[in-house]
Amino acid sequence: MFKQITIIDKTGLQEWAIEKLGKYSENPIKVYDDIPSSEEEAAKRIEDADCVFVSWNTQLTAKVMSNAKALKYVGMCCSLYDKKSANVDIDYADKSGIMVKGIRDYGDEGLIEYILSELIRLLKGIGKQQWKENPVELTGRKVGIIGMGTTGQMLADRLQAFGANVSYYNRSRKPQVEENGVNYLTLDELITSSEIISLHLPKNTTILSEEEFTKLGDGKILINTSLGFTFDKSAFDHWISNPTNYAIFDGDGIGQHKEEYDKSENILSTEVVAGWTIEAQERLSQKVLDHVIAFINNESR
Known part of the structure; x- marks a missing residue:
């Protein structure tokens, strides 16, 4: 049981989930539906909270969390891959005895639909742009996926259903993915052999530099729906200046x-975050709720 639960920003938590969370807060839950404009404002919002829920839009720095003297639980209503990509200062939380729980795999379905939709439109010239002189199919296209987590695996599966020739690069190999007919290539091999590349990496990851864009060459398609750029911007700007190259972004991928x-x-590109559907928000809400209930039950033992 918590004394004060605070939802610091627009998290996407559904009303039914907030109502259930209310059973675990002695005081009425404080719900903010906008993004704090500064560290000071964020710190003020959570000063009396012992449980905080936050989206990826707000940075919970050591300075912010130190203002909440009773804080013992942070529920990230977003993905937590590692310390580097987290918007919560994990090191400070660990040293202060604050439990931080993130979630995974809640918006992948909508994201994959967006990628396939925009890619097919580009290949066939359904919109304003057309990749090649004549419309082409996904069948037989050489597609490289960089980052073979849940999203990458789902995309590979859908692309294979269209008859695409799919390869992947990942820091560690995925035997189960290869058993399903997806070829593992080194980064250089994937870049030089692929016509289409889709990036699925954690925030603050940079994997493509000038050297990689040179190897990628022209007449290619780059897809980025990761949280921010996963490549060197100046190198990308030079590569995309060639009119035979195309890039596809959603709201997360293109960002600022x-x-x-x-x-x-x-x-x-679009301002819309492709994976942010009502279904994704339902999945997010359930996962966040499951984590906090498990924490409460464990603490009460």
């Missing part, structure tokens, strides 16, 4: 660069 690239005819 949306306005800058709006006039580029070979960049397809």
Whole structure:
């Protein structure tokens, strides 16, 4: 049981989940539906909280969390891959005895639908752009996936259903993926052999530099729906200046660069976060709720 649960920003937690969380807070839950404009504001919002829920939009730094003297639980309503990509200072939380729980695999279905939709439109010239002179199919296309987590595996499965020739690169090999007919390649091999590359990596990861873009060459398609750029921006700018190259981004993938690239005819983007569907929010809510209930039950033993 908590004394004060605070939802610090627009987390996507559904009303039914917030109502259930209310049973575990002695005081009424404080719910904020916007993003704190500063560290000071974020710190003020949680100063009396012992349990905080936060989206990826807000940074819970050591300074922010230190203002909440009773804080013992942080529920991240977003993915937690590692310390580097987290918007919560995990080191501070560990030293302070604060449990931090993130979730995974809640928006993948909607994200995959977006990728396939935009890719097929580009291949066939259904929208304003068309990849090649004549419409082409996904069948037989050489597609490389960088980052073979849940999203990468789901994309590989869907692409194979269309008859694409799918390969992947990942820090560690995935035998079960290879058993399903997806070829493992080194990063260099994948870049040089693929016509289409889709990036699925944690935030703050940079995997493509000028050298990789040079090897990728022209007449290619790059897809990025990771949380922010996963490549060197200046190298990408040079590569995308060739009109035979195309890039596809969703709202997470293009981030703060949306306005800058709006006039580029070979960049397809949207402000919409492709995986942020009502179904994804339902899955997110259930996963977040399951984590906090497990924490409470363990603490009460």
